[in-house]
Amino acid sequence: MKRIILYLLALTMLMSCSKNTEKTAATAKAWQEITPEEIDLNPVRMIDGDWLEVSAGKEGNMNLMTISWGTIGELWSKPVFIVYVSTSRYTFRFMEENDYFTVTHFPASMKEKLGYLGRVSGRDEDKVAGAGLTVEFTELGNPIYAEADLAIECKKLYAQQFDANLLPAEQREWYERSGLGIHYMYIGEILHVWKK
């Protein structure tokens, strides 16, 4: 009897171990880490054409929004991604309160959902649920999405609001007319890039 119990115990342990391995292998297959140099999307098309999501926060306290303003390149000898977030956005609070942000790119089939994420505020709705996204958290605890095909994890290096007095007249008038909060720029050091 004792032998049978021991046998069953060993079998259960073996099965749960192989299940975990499957899960790890599937996750590893889903995301592959690449260098910033290996991002093969045209930056203008990726940002202005396809649009991106910028996300900040941790599990249970995060938000995301669509962006089509952004810059990718190098600064202070570091690879950087710069996002521009208006103080009117709910996401602004998360950008201020967190040391990291992520930028995610999605397949073209998701564009309608990106439109929704850029129209609706996280103040009013659970946008992750509304867009049917599956949030995954990086080792640093930052949100990325199973539906994305590229994820860039950044550490905030520098943040500053555009100075209204230094804005070109056209842009100053645009802010005045629209009543939109002047954008902050967040320069993020690219720590990790994953693709599918």
Ligand SMILES: Cc1cc2nc3c(=O)[nH]c(=O)nc-3n(C[C@H](O)[C@H](O)[C@H](O)COP(=O)(O)O)c2cc1C
């Ligand atoms: C295509 C597109 C691009 C956008 N780009 C930006 C951007 O670069 N910066 C910004 O502050 N808002 C941008 N927005 C607006 C925000 O995504 C939008 O106001 C969103 O609802 C804010 O959500 P939140 O209140 O949950 O943060 C964009 C919207 C769309 C549809």
